[in-house]
Amino acid sequence: MTKTEQADIKSKLLELGKRLKREAALAAESLREDVVKPGENTSLPTHPADQDVEGLDAEIAIAQNEELLWEQVQAAIQRIEAGNYGVCEQCGKLIDEARLQAIPYAAHCIDCARSDRDAIDQPVRGEPRRFR
Template sequence: MEKKVQAGFEVQLIALRQRLTREIDSSERALREDVFKPGRITNLPTHPADEDVEGLDSEIAISQNESRLLEQVEGAIERIRAGAFGICQKCGHEIDAERLQAVPYTAYCIECARGEREQIEKPVRDEPRRFL
């Protein structure tokens, strides 16, 4: 991949990293405020049944997703700087330009990404039971 193209991806990824960092910081502050509301006698969290926790679980899940995405973005920036950007980390083949345009932080070609997903989603089958 040409250095000019990689530089364009790097600019895009750095901007995404900055946005994600701001969003994660904001989410973490909001979560702390939700858990430790002013006016409490203690800073110990109470049982969820004692709190108005509507939406708290989804806020946590969103924050975790953004953190995982940030890790992927940082990995892509490192791959650019190491000269390995656009190369599948599993099979070593070049990642299609269309895939990189859609998911610039990807570390895998579409075939390997599908294989990883299938492994994750593959149902666990019980071994046949043997009776003595």
């Protein structure tokens, strides 16, 4: 991989990192709005008494997922800066470039990702999710 390609991927990662931070902040904010502590006054007009518990769970999952992805993105940026980007963290082999184009923060080669469930690098879905 050339220096130019790495610079491209780095700016992609920085952009992705910003987007994830923004989405995580939005998810956290909508969580704060939804959570009503026991004993608190729940008569606010914007909060119907019947809380959407399932929706809340989904928001918590999104917030955690975004945080996790953000960490992976930061780690990938650090690997570029350290000069060992594109090397599998597990077996030390070079990660396929097509894989890096699809998942720029991938830390494992396809073989290790397949053999180790914990090492699966999830691709980011195309469009940013929308919050209310």
